[in-house]
Amino acid sequence: MGSETAELADQADKSYNRKSDVRYGANCPGVIELTFKDRKHYIALTGMIVNLSASGCLFSSDKMPWASIDTQKSLDSLFDVINEACRIYLPWGNLHCTGKIRRVRSFIIGIEFDKTVKESLVASIARLEPNRQRRFNPLRSAKYNRVLPIAPK
Numbered sequence: 456m457g458s459e460t461a462e463l464a465d466q467a468d469k470s471y472n473r474k475s476d477v478r479y480g481a482n483c484p485g486v487i488e489l490t491f492k493d494r495k496h497y498i499a500l501t502g503m504i505v506n507l508s509a510s511g512c513l514f515s516s517d518k519m520p521w522a523s524i525d526t527q528k529s530l531d532s533l534f535d536v537i538n539e540a541c542r543i544y545l546p547w548g549n550l551h552c553t554g555k556i557r558r559v560r561s562f563i564i565g566i567e568f569d570k571t572v573k574e575s576l577v578a579s580i581a582r583l584e585p586n587r588q589r590r591f592n593p594l595r596s597a598k599y600n601r602v603l604p605i606a607p608k
Contacts, residue, residue: 477574479581481507486599487514487564488542489556492535494605500564501599504545507581509574511554511567512543518600519562541566548580 483504490497502516539555543566550572558565593599 477577478506478508479577481505481512481581482585483507483545483547483580483583485512485514485546486544486593487566488544490538490540490605491602492538496602497605498602499599501593504580505563507577509568509571509577511557511565514543514564514566515562516564516600517562519564520602521559521561543568545580547583548576550576550580 481504484501485504486499486501488497488499498520500514500516500519502514502518504512505515506513537556537559540553541556542551542553544551552568552570552572554566554568556564557567
């Protein structure tokens, strides 16, 4: 990264302060919907929530389009094309919420929820373990993990 972008990244890291909520290790499937700044395209990523709190989560997926790119070099360009706002769905808790992207890496996205989630719901989702009945298999898997156009209204 250039010196100016490195300076801006350092300032952004310092200004983003993690909240002191209890963080739970989780192994929960999730879907994050990201929109592009051109407002013509979106991507719905499937993956796992690996860390969950009342104020945010860490989402991990090996199916991100930028997973093979060196994110250290392209971090600025990712934020140039992807909106900060996103939607997240956790099927185990039937939880739909909106949030803001705070960190993007090759396989991890850090998200801060717009509204805090009840601590009891967070704790119950974190306690759940995958089994045969508790799986996430989308009905139309072709619409996930690909950049798709937003349908006109």
